[in-house]
Amino acid sequence: MEVIETIVIESAEMEEKDTVVSNMDADKTKAEFVWTLQATWHLVHTRLEMDQAFDQPVCKKKKLWEMVAEKVNAKLKEQEVTEVSVKAYECDLKWRNMLATYRKNGERAKRLGAGSVHWEFFKAMHEVLGKSRDEIEAQRRAKLSGTKVGQAIASKKFTPILPTPPVTATPCSARPPQDVLQLYMELQERKLNMWAQQKALEERKIEAINNLAQAISSLAQRNTQLPKDGH
Numbered sequence: 001m002e003v004i005e006t007i008v009i010e011s012a013e014m015e016e017k018d019t020v021v022s023n024m025d026a027d028k029t030k031a032e033f034v035w036t037l038q039a040t041w042h043l044v045h046t047r048l049e050m051d052q053a054f055d056q057p058v059c060k061k062k063k064l065w066e067m068v069a070e071k072v073n074a075k076l077k078e079q080e081v082t083e084v085s086v087k088a089y090e091c092d093l094k095w096r097n098m099l100a101t102y103r104k105n106g107e108r109a110k111r112l113g114a115g116s117v118h119w120e121f122f123k124a125m126h127e128v129l130g131k132s133r134d135e136i137e138a139q140r141r142a143k144l145s146g147t148k149v150g151q152a153i154a155s156k157k158f159t160p161i162l163p164t165p166p167v168t169a170t171p172c173s174a175r176p177p178q179d180v181l182q183l184y185m186e187l188q189e190r191k192l193n194m195w196a197q198q199k200a201l202e203e204r205k206i207e208a209i210n211n212l213a214q215a216i217s218s219l220a221q222r223n224t225q226l227p228k229d230g231h
Contacts, residue, residue: 033090034082036081038079040094040121042071042072044121047068051128062088069088073085105119106130
């Protein structure tokens with residue numbers, strides 16, 4: 001009996017140990033990713049390197065954020081910083097929050113100067129995101145100038161298109177009086193023609209009604225005369 005009891009106790013203890021280990025594994029899988037300073041720097045550098053890809057008018061942002069997450073996880077894995085992997089949506093959300101902080105610090109730098117900003121990520125982000133549209137366009141033209149297309153555009157001579165002079169309309173007062181009188185007479189003639197056509201149409205209607213009335217009356221007279229002729 002004593003041997004059986006010890007066996008049961010040992011098996012029960014082993015089951016408890018197994019459940020504890022499995023619970024620890026489940027906690028690891030459910031663990032949330034923590035944005036350390038090192039992980040945040042990896043996100044900033046990776047996202048800024050892919051800034052041109054994100055600025056494309058037609059691009060799948062979800063796919064790009066998955067690439068960002070893969071690169072950040074690879075760097076963290078090399079340095080053995082954390083065992084928990086970051087998700088694409090977590091990178092997107094973190095970057096949105098950082099953009100909001102960057103804009104606030106950018107406004108502060110405009111008011112008080114760049115020395116008033118002490119946020120560690122501002123300088124790196126501002127070097128890429130702080131460029132004006134004119135600077136970006138100038139860089140694009142500089143890159144294009146070295147290509148064949150840019151050289152062809154630069155060598156092409158364009159003929160300036162001069163604005164056509166506006167046509168000065170002749171005022172009504174400068175119009176000859178005989179033309180005005182002629183136009184008035186034509187309008188009056190058109191009105192008379194329309195009135196004559198309408199009058200002729202009304203006369204045809206009246207004539208048709210009279211013919212119909214005569215036909216009805218003659219038919220009625222014939223009907224009244226038929227019995228007398230038969231008698």
